[in-house]
Amino acid sequence: MTNIVGIDLGTTYSALAILNAIGRPEIIPSADGERLIPSAIFFDEENPDVVRIGIEAVNSRHLNAQRSVRWIKRHMGDSQYRRTIDGKDWTPVELSALILKKLKQDGAIEHGEIRDAVISVPAHFDEVRRKATMDAGTMAGLNVIGIVNEPVAAALYYATTRHVSGRILVYDLGGGTFDVTILDAKGHQMDIVCSQGDHALGGVDFDRNVLEMLEEKYKEEFGAELIDSDEDRARYEDEAEDIKRTLSRRNVAKKMLYGPAGNMRVEITREMFEQAINERMERADILIEVALEQAGIEPSGIDKVLLVGGSTRIPLVQQRLEKMFGFAPEVAVNVDECVALGAALQAGLTMLREKPDDVPVGIAGGLKDIQLTDVCNHSYGTICAPLDKETGRRVIQNRIILQKNTPLPCEVTQTFYTLTDNQDQIEVTVTQGEDTEVEYVNKIATHKFKLPPDRPAGCPVRVTYSYDVNQRMHCTFEDVESGRVLEVDLSLDQDGKVSDSDIKEKEEKIAAVGNSKVE
Amino acid sequence: MTVYLILFSIILAGSAVVIFSGVFDRFGGTTLPARLLLKASPYLSRLCEWVERIGLKESVERQKSKLVDLVRDRMSNSTESNEDSPSSGLVDMSLLNCRVQISELKENNESYDAFNVDICGTIHAEKNGCQTFITISLNDVTDGSSAPVQTWTNESSMSAFCRRVELGRLPQEVTVLSDWRTVAQIRVDGLLFARKGKRSVQLEASISSVDGNKELSRTRCVFDYDNPAHGYQNLRENAERTKVLAVALAFAVSAADNELCQSEIELIENWARDNILENSDRATEKDARKLEKVFSRTVAFFREGNKLDTCRICEEIVELAPVAQRYDILDLCLYVARADGFVAAEESALLKDLAVRLEVDTEKFRLMMEKVLPLHMYEVKDVEAILGLTSDMSNEKARRHLNREYSRWNARVTNTDPGIQSQADQMLKLITEARGQFTTEQPAGQEVEKIAAE
Numbered sequence: 017m018t019n020i021v022g023i024d025l026g027t028t029y030s031a032l033a034i035l036n037a038i039g040r041p042e043i044i045p046s047a048d049g050e051r052l053i054p055s056a057i058f059f060d061e062e063n064p065d066v067v068r069i070g071i072e073a074v075n076s077r078h079l080n081a082q083r084s085v086r087w088i089k090r091h092m093g094d095s096q097y098r099r100t101i102d103g104k105d106w107t108p109v110e111l112s113a114l115i116l117k118k119l120k121q122d123g124a125i126e127h128g129e130i131r132d133a134v135i136s137v138p139a140h141f142d143e144v145r146r147k148a149t150m151d152a153g154t155m156a157g158l159n160v161i162g163i164v165n166e167p168v169a170a171a172l173y174y175a176t177t178r179h180v181s182g183r184i185l186v187y188d189l190g191g192g193t194f195d196v197t198i199l200d201a202k203g204h205q206m207d208i209v210c211s212q213g214d215h216a217l218g219g220v221d222f223d224r225n226v227l228e229m230l231e232e233k234y235k236e237e238f239g240a241e242l243i244d245s246d247e248d249r250a251r252y253e254d255e256a257e258d259i260k261r262t263l264s265r266r267n268v269a270k271k272m273l274y275g276p277a278g279n280m281r282v283e284i285t286r287e288m289f290e291q292a293i294n295e296r297m298e299r300a301d302i303l304i305e306v307a308l309e310q311a312g313i314e315p316s317g318i319d320k321v322l323l324v325g326g327s328t329r330i331p332l333v334q335q336r337l338e339k340m341f342g343f344a345p346e347v348a349v350n351v352d353e354c355v356a357l358g359a360a361l362q363a364g365l366t367m368l369r370e371k372p373d374d375v376p377v378g379i380a381g382g383l384k385d386i387q388l389t390d391v392c393n394h395s396y397g398t399i400c401a402p403l404d405k406e407t408g409r410r411v412i413q414n415r416i417i418l419q420k421n422t423p424l425p426c427e428v429t430q431t432f433y434t435l436t437d438n439q440d441q442i443e444v445t446v447t448q449g450e451d452t453e454v455e456y457v458n459k460i461a462t463h464k465f466k467l468p469p470d471r472p473a474g475c476p477v478r479v480t481y482s483y484d485v486n487q488r489m490h491c492t493f494e495d496v497e498s499g500r501v502l503e504v505d506l507s508l509d510q511d512g513k514v515s516d517s518d519i520k521e522k523e524e525k526i527a528a529v530g531n532s533k534v535e
Numbered sequence: 536m537t538v539y540l541i542l543f544s545i546i547l548a549g550s551a552v553v554i555f556s557g558v559f560d561r562f563g564g565t566t567l568p569a570r571l572l573l574k575a576s577p578y579l580s581r582l583c584e585w586v587e588r589i590g591l592k593e594s595v596e597r598q599k600s601k602l603v604d605l606v607r608d609r610m611s612n613s614t615e616s617n618e619d620s621p622s623s624g625l626v627d628m629s630l631l632n633c634r635v636q637i638s639e640l641k642e643n644n645e646s647y648d649a650f651n652v653d654i655c656g657t658i659h660a661e662k663n664g665c666q667t668f669i670t671i672s673l674n675d676v677t678d679g680s681s682a683p684v685q686t687w688t689n690e691s692s693m694s695a696f697c698r699r700v701e702l703g704r705l706p707q708e709v710t711v712l713s714d715w716r717t718v719a720q721i722r723v724d725g726l727l728f729a730r731k732g733k734r735s736v737q738l739e740a741s742i743s744s745v746d747g748n749k750e751l752s753r754t755r756c757v758f759d760y761d762n763p764a765h766g767y768q769n770l771r772e773n774a775e776r777t778k779v780l781a782v783a784l785a786f787a788v789s790a791a792d793n794e795l796c797q798s799e800i801e802l803i804e805n806w807a808r809d810n811i812l813e814n815s816d817r818a819t820e821k822d823a824r825k826l827e828k829v830f831s832r833t834v835a836f837f838r839e840g841n842k843l844d845t846c847r848i849c850e851e852i853v854e855l856a857p858v859a860q861r862y863d864i865l866d867l868c869l870y871v872a873r874a875d876g877f878v879a880a881e882e883s884a885l886l887k888d889l890a891v892r893l894e895v896d897t898e899k900f901r902l903m904m905e906k907v908l909p910l911h912m913y914e915v916k917d918v919e920a921i922l923g924l925t926s927d928m929s930n931e932k933a934r935r936h937l938n939r940e941y942s943r944w945n946a947r948v949t950n951t952d953p954g955i956q957s958q959a960d961q962m963l964k965l966i967t968e969a970r971g972q973f974t975t976e977q978p979a980g981q982e983v984e985k986i987a988a989e
Contacts (some may be wrong), residue, residue: 095951135840142949202924212942215949281883299941300969308940309935450946453906 018374019127020367022169022359023119023135025112025149027089027192028219029326030055031356032119034127039382041173041360044354046070046122052352053122055115055191057085059101059493067532069118074254081246085111087220090192093145109152110525118534121459123134133158134363136355138193139165139365140213142394143448143460143506146487155529162366165393166190167197168208168326169358172388172465175204176361176496182319183209185307188355189300189333189480190325190530192218196304198311198318207389210421219260225292226284233282240277263289290332297336303342309419318342321345326352339443361386369488395420396510399445399454401434410435414447414457418481427482431496434475438468442477444493446504465502467491603940628711631739631752632656635759641721648723650738652713658742658752660705666745667702669718675729676757681720683737687727687767702742730766737761761989774814778811780852781864784889787845790867792838792879799874806867845885848891861893865900869907878908880915887920898923909954910961918969937970 020035021044026120029052033041043051050071058073060066061080068076077084083101090107093096116135123130138151146163153160164172167186176179180201188195195213199206230252234242243249255271262269267286272279308315321337323345328334336343347440367375397416404411412432418428434442442465449457467475476496483489488507494500626632633654640649652671660667673696674683685695700719716738716775728734739755765773782803807830812822852861868889873881889899901923910916919925922940924933941963948959 093949145949190669214945285691295964295967298971299963301947302938302941302967303972305934306945309938323878335947405861406899409859450943456947456950457953 018132018367019123019130020129020360020363020375020377021123021133022164022356022361022363023116023133024166024169024353024356024359025089025116025135025151025152025475025481026055026190026355028055029053029191029352030115030119031362032123032130033125034130035360035364035379035382037378037382039374039379040176041357042372043356044123045186046118047125049196053115053119055086055089056232057082057088057111057114061520063533064102064528065531065533067114067534069115069486069534072535077250084250087192088112088115090216090220093148095461109148110155110529111447112152113150113155113192114532116153116158116353116533117300117529117532120156120158121534122495131157131260132161132363132364132367134162134164134359135160136164136166136169136359136466138188138213139167139195139197139211139393140193140215144458155526156531161363161370161432163363164359164388165195165211166193166295167210167211167324168170168206168388168390169196169197169356169362169522170322170354171197171199171201171206171358172361172386173354173358174322175201175206176386179203180320180322183313183317184320184322184325185304185318185341186322187294187300187304187328187333187337188324189327191327192216192220194218194300194303196300196307198307198313203256204385205387207423209422210307210310211393212303212310214303216298216301218325221287221296222260222293222327222330223253223256225253225296226259226289227252229284230256230259230271230282232275234273234275234280236279238275238277238454240275242273242275244276245317251362260289260330262415264331286331293330295330297332300333301336301340316326322346324351324354364387390424392418392422392424394448396481396483396489397447397449397457398432398479399447400457401435412454413452414454414501415448415452417449417479418483420450422483425482425484425534427480428470429478432477432479434471434473434477436473437515438470441465441475442467442468442493444479444491444502444504446481446489446498446506447489459460461491462503462508463502465495465500467495467500468498471497478508479517537780552776554969565963590973602932618846626655628656628713630656631658631740631742631754633738633754633756634715635738635756635758638720646930649693649770650723651717652719652721652738652803654716654740654754655712655715656754657713658705658710660710660751661744661747662751664704665708665751666704667701667742667751669700670718670741670743671698671700671721672696672739673721674739675734676735677730677733677735684729684768686729686736689725689727692759696721699735701745728760728762728764728766730765730939733759733761777852777856777860777864778807780848780855781809781867782807783843783848784852784864785871786833786837786887787843787848788871788882788885789874790842791881791885793840793881794803794875794879795834795837796875798873800830800834802871802874803867803975812815814957816939845889846892849889853892853894858895862899862903864908865890865893865895868924869904873908874884876912878912878914883913883915883917883920909958909966911957916965918965922969923968934970937966941966941970 022033022041024031024033031052032044032448045051046053047094048070054074056073056077058068058076058080060068061083074086075082078424079085085099086108088111089106092112094108097108099111100106101167110119120130133153135149135153137146141149150160150163155271166356167188170188171180171184171186174366181203182201184199184201184491186195186197186199188197193213193215194217195211197211198209200209231242232242234240243252259269259271263284263286269284271280297389308317311317312334318341321343323337328351334345334347361383364375364379365386365388366401368380368383372380378415396418397414399412400415401410401412401416402415415428415430415432422428444463444465445459446461447454447457448460451457463479467530478492478494478496480492480494481489488505491506493502493504602736631654636651636653638649638651640647654669658667675686676683678684684882688694688696689825698719698721699801700716730735732967735757736759737755737757739753741753742751743749744751785806786795788794789803805828807826812826833897852951856864865886872878872886886904890897901920904921910921913921923936928936943957944962944966947955948963950959
């Protein structure tokens with residue numbers, strides 16, 4: 017039987033879920049029996065080919081932090097980031113691929129080969145980061161059939177496990193990222209309305225706040241730094257996380273600090289913790305308000321708030337939401353697993369749409385009632401030079417064609433005009449981003465479009481962007497008078513035009529991941 | 536008379552007549568021995584010397600005005616203009632004659648001022664039934680017919696006005712038009728004259744054969760036209776004057792914190808060289824040295840603690856410069872403020888004041904500041920100015936505005952440019968702090984009760 021899986025590749029923890037014979041998602045534990053695997057990597061000192069993933073990697077950090085990697089999701093899409101281990105520069109994509117490889121490998125123990133997968137990403141991830149995630153899956157030997165937003169995956173899981181209806185706000189506060197998604201639900205039918213998110217707001221930031229408090233207290237006491245090595249830092253990061261978790265259950269957490277200048281006992285109260293993280297919580301509140309404004313509703317227009325992600329266990333999160341909406345948020349059966357479970361459901365829906373013959377009857381039956389209407393995650397546009405009404409000058413600007421949060425599938429056309437007489441070429445650029453200023457948007461494709469010669473300025477060029485449910489974008493640039501057309505297809509699983517050296521580099525990376533033995 | 540003509544030629548030949556010392560005399564209240572020579576032409580050098588000798592720019596205007604009146608008087612005695620009826624006896628019907636009358640032209644339900652070009656008299660063709668066309672050009676002869684100044688077409692590609700109109704076939708070899716016939720209507724808004732005000736305009740009309748392009752008859756006439764719009768020479772002079780005022784404001788910003796840094800001075804000098812010494816390839820070394828000298832004196836002026844009346848400078852700029860040029864000036868001032876890596880509170884306050892006085896869009900200026908001045912450079916962060924909050928905003932409006940700002944910067948925080956990332960991080964922090972003042976305290980539950988009660 018074809019295994020259809022969903023993967024939550026988290027900043028701090030990852031999980032793999034599979035659709036069972038009747039289309040219900042189930043978490044596949046790791047080889048060690050853990051349902052959640054820490055997204056931590058440790059390159060074995062004695063065996064250079066061995067890479068440890070999970071709790072072993074977390075513990076090994078205390079011994080040799082230089083050979084460990086954590087929170088790599090924070091650097092996804094960063095083309096400059098590298099971790100050099102034994103002379104090899106590992107990119108975020110390769111490191112993420114090692115984690116995915118571990119999940120795939122462990123999942124195959126009980127269920128056989130794992131191939132077709134949907135991987136979840138934060139809703140605010142841009143094309144670069146989504147593509148990087150997809151590439152990581154491919155490098156790990158997966159056939160990544162789609163990418164799903166984490167709040168959407170969570171909402172999918174909720175909708176299939178309990179009665180959910182009305183206007184729902186999904187509050188996803190995980191280890192490294194925060195998303196808020198508003199959707200309309202009616203039974204198993206869900207229509208996404210809008211999303212907002214912060215790429216650097218999550219549990220690791222709260223841990224950092226706690227660590228800062230510990231360092232401050234130590235310095236007050238001894239006048240010296242608490243941490244003087246990477247291993248110390250690794251150890252105290254884990255202690256800070258432990259304090260944070262304790263404060264979710266109790267009002268005070270007590271720890272011993274063993275520093276270079278001496279030892280001390282420290283107490284962190286819940287009040288101190290909440291004060292330290294207050295600014296970050298304000299940011300989350302702002303994004304909720306932004307999402308509500310985008311949806312055109314007030315807090316009273318929300319019928320239910322669903323909590324997703326381990327950091328929603330923090331009491332302050334629930335208190336602030338209750339204050340904002342006037343009712344207590346709903347806590348999932350398991351806030352840590354629902355994203356992976358929902359990703360598996362999304363994988364099933366994708367397979368039903370694209371390869372229905374490959375989907376076992378039982379699974380198809382379990383999924384048949386589920387309908388999901390997703391939206392465009394970002395705005396897409398092109399660069400043009402309109403006349404500024406005030407100055408009468410031409411300004412280079414990004415013009416949005418496909419607005420963010422447009423329901424999928426969608427297609428929008430706008431007409432532009434050539435600027436000069438005898439203009440025989442246009443440089444067309446497909447952009448992603450919300451800004452009108454060109455330097456603030458991503459240029460995801462650039463092509464030269466040849467036009468007929470010897471024409472006056474002002475010839476119309478029709479630009480059509482369409483985005484389908486499989487996250488494939490199609491752009492058409494049409495010279496109206498001559499009928500000439502330039503078509504650009506963009507999808508996450510394509511690299512576009514690549515050079516021979518790019519291909520060679522990619523092959524080397526795939527080989528590096530393939531040759532690594534993950535345990 | 537000869538003196539007046541030479542003087543007028545000098546004024547017309549040089550394009551920018553701005554005397555830096557005139558700026559200070561007028562606005563600074565302090566005599567500055569230095570002058571800024573704006574255009575590296577011998578005419579301006581001589582003019583500057585002359586003006587200095589007679590003391591005031593206003594005197595130049597008075598002299599010029601006298602000369603213009605004199606020339607106009609002479610032109611009005613010309614026998615070439617003729618508006619009388621053909622039958623009045625003043626029109627020589629043996630020749631081709633033309634006249635221009637101002638009329639109203641209706642197009643697409645809109646009315647426009649237009650010049651009606653009429654002809655009468657005799658046209659000699661090569662043969663019967665000769666296909667002909669008329670070519671019309673317009674020149675400004677206010678300053679004398681020996682120095683006509685072209686009238687331009689008011690289009691994106693500015694070129695000398697010249698209109699060709701098909702006349703059709705002339706029935707005979709000798710055709711006599713006994714009455715005035717309108718052969719063309721020229722929309723006035725399609726023309727760009729050299730200068731504003733009362734102008735003497737010469738129309739030249741030439742009838743030619745289509746076959747062979749041979750000129751058959753030619754005529755000209757002069758008419759008066761009161762041009763309400765700035766002419767292209769006015770615009771050029773205004774632009775040059777504005778550039779000098781821009782340099783003045785840039786120095787004012789630089790000196791606002793009583794500290795002229797070398798980086799600021801160099802930036803202003805480079806801008807002046809690029810924008811005022813036109814075509815730096817053509818500028819001579821002598822011109823460049825003169826500019827250096829003037830700058831040294833200017834710097835000394837400010838280092839002595841002198842100040843400019845920036846209000847009056849801004850008033851003049853608003854009169855002379857279109858809004859696009861005012862944004863350019865503010866752009867220069869912003870870069871001057873950032874040149875030393877530090878934006879002092881005085882500089883920041885002055886920039887804000889200049890934006891108001893130059894009457895630009897406040898929000899647009901705020902976005903310009905955002906791009907040019909990173910947050911970490913500010914000595915004192917004027918949070919309201921940086922975030923675009925105004926005193927007339929209610930708490931609710933301010934909160935929504937800050938939410939929009941947050942959303943805008945949140946989208947930039949993952950930009951590949953580390954500078955933009957850093958700026959975005961700082962802005963998010965600033966907005967979060969500022970927003971704390973505007974958070975609604977009422978929880979949603981109470982809000983619902985309140986609405987129900989109403």
